[in-house]
Amino acid sequence: MRNSHRSWSFFQLESFLMYKAQAIQSAVVKVSPAFTSQRCPKCGLVEKTNRHHDTHKYWCKQCQYRCNDDRLGAM
Ligand SMILES: [Zn+2]
Structure with a gap:
């Protein structure tokens, strides 16, 4: 339900x-929603641990790109 x-x-x-x-x-x-909250829009790295659910932040370990995790999914 x-x-x-x-x-x-x-x-x-x-x-x-x-x-x-x-x-x-x-x-x-x-657009397929698969990995939209894990893929870096700058360098393309897909890494689950780049997203921090509790703080709603995304921080790419490869290129240091940062933004809000919901915004990243929307992008
Ligand atoms: Zn990146």
């Missing part, structure tokens, strides 16, 4: 995005 509610929210969000995008002649591009 819990998962179906979460899935419905994402389905609804996607529907809204598609509708709004069409209204301004834009496209919605779907």
